[in-house]
Amino acid sequence: MEKQPKPQLLLSSQLSLLNRVYEVTLNGVFLSWKEVETRQKRAVGNIYGPLKAAGSHYVPVCEIISVQETEEECPSTDLGKWQKVPQSPVESNQHAFTVSYVERIQKHRWRCSEVTLHCTDRTLCLQWVQAIREQLSLLTIRPKRLLVYINPYGGKHRGKRIYEQKVAPIFSRACISTDVIVTERANHARDHLKTEAELKKYDGVVCVGGDGMFSEIIHGLISRTQCDSGVDQNRSDETLIPCSLRIGIIPAGSTDCICYATVGSNDPVTSALHIVVGDSQPMDVCSIHHNNTFLRYSVSLLGYGFYGDVLTDSERKRWMGPARYDISGVKTFLSHRYYEGTISFLPADENVGTPRDKLQCRSGCNICRLPSLDKQVSKDEESISDTDTKGVWQVIRGKFLAINAACMSCACPRSPKGLSPSAHLADGTADLILVRKCSRFDFLRHLLRHTNKDDQFDHPFVEVYRVHQFRFTPRYEETDSELELREAEGSGRKRFFSQICREHPACNCSLVHSSWNCDGEILPHAAIQVRVHCQLIKLFARGIEEQSVFEEPYALNAI
């Protein structure tokens, strides 16, 4: 392996911390502090055996959140006022600075930790503060100004509180300025981004909410980007222009799968810290069309049959919060409805892996980093452009309990490995999962495998393909009135009619077609065309870190 040049030493001093003396050094890569052995200690060591390695700490500069001069104040007897006073012989001065930095705790979560180092004089203290700030100023990937949208009604209605109590203090410590908009209606954030927001002022957009709120943000940003570049979203064969602004997600929704699958947890503080350090994770986006009309974009789950029906039922139970999915999940499972139709798809080349290869997408994923030879699909739907590879469309007809497409793993607290555990965040493909008609018992076994370590694809009635594009056509053509009914989803009219339809089986309309669940939003059409756009957006995330990275963060022996 190539030997890395040693980073240049920028500053080194003996400073004190909790009554002990430390050798503190700063180079372009790390801030470190290592305890200095005192003569007294060495003597004790000689009597009782060898001294233990003195405690050393390393913090990568890129994970320092901020540094500030610290006012040391201690109570004095003088009229009960607080005064600056010496604390101990070692800390016999009031000059100190505090460094806030990222610390990894369990389950991929991050916390903001602090260390306060004491100096013999103010000049030295200011020199340290300045040196660290200079290093931070070189990190130009960090956002300075963010546009924040809060959905006050997402999940358990805690978005506003989560932002104010957990996230805003971290942004302000990192000197990030924000413009905050609390949404007043559905699609407020989408419309604002699409037409009004002065995007040039910002280094990123943050949404506080669930997958539905994130979906609003990407719709606003992608549409705005295409509009500014003169790209027609209604044409399913257009090459879309990637969005330049990164998006941060502060999880405050019901499923929070996009946050969970890109960071490894649904913890607001962790997400805020990934934004502060300026992480960047590209992500694939599916575009969905019907007869050359643009319908929606999707980044997580696109599900017809089971997940479409769960969503349709759960929308009527929004007042229950996240528990609505469990109730509707059981109800839909018991109804055991299947749907007939034809799926055609354009498979991806095997060099991007297969859905069953157990190569999970992790931070710095090699598959997502591959040159995008196999990633962009041409205007000619029958072939893949830019390569000699010819894609041949495959066609499958049948009766399905579920047809799911996952652009990423869709890991979430309900299913920690996700709907398709080996799907990749940024490889230009989606995993297409077909669950054919089977017994209730078999379907239950399949569903339960999403919650444990067993392979949910290892059933004779389940097929899974890695694809660039696919189309679905229901066996029976949709009638205009049925489409209209589904478009009016959520309104009293829709509920009224679907009730009638269920009560009059002769009509049959609620049984023939399901709806598509598109990242938690209902799509009114059953017949759709889907195409994956490689790395169309970027998140303030880095993918899920390997376990070892956060179990022993920068341990002394590893350096």
Ligand SMILES: CCCCCCCCCCCCC/C=C/[C@@H](O)[C@H](COP(=O)(O)O)NC(=O)CCCCC
């Ligand atoms: C009877 C046992 C059933 C166990 C099934 C467990 C399977 C869980 C797979 C979950 C995949 C989730 C994919 C994520 C979808 C979200 O985008 C979407 C909207 O999220 P949000 O806006 O935060 O509400 N969530 C859903 O569609 C919920 C699906 C829940 C299905 C039980």
Ligand SMILES: Nc1ncnc2c1ncn2[C@@H]1O[C@H](COP(=O)(O)OP(=O)(O)O)[C@@H](O)[C@H]1O
């Ligand atoms: N102020 C608002 N009032 C009502 N609905 C809203 C508001 N802001 C956003 N929404 C909509 O709420 C829906 C759910 O939001 P989301 O944050 O994903 O929560 P959840 O995960 O609980 O579904 C989304 O479809 C979004 O468009």
Ligand SMILES: [Ca+2]
């Ligand atoms: Ca993908």
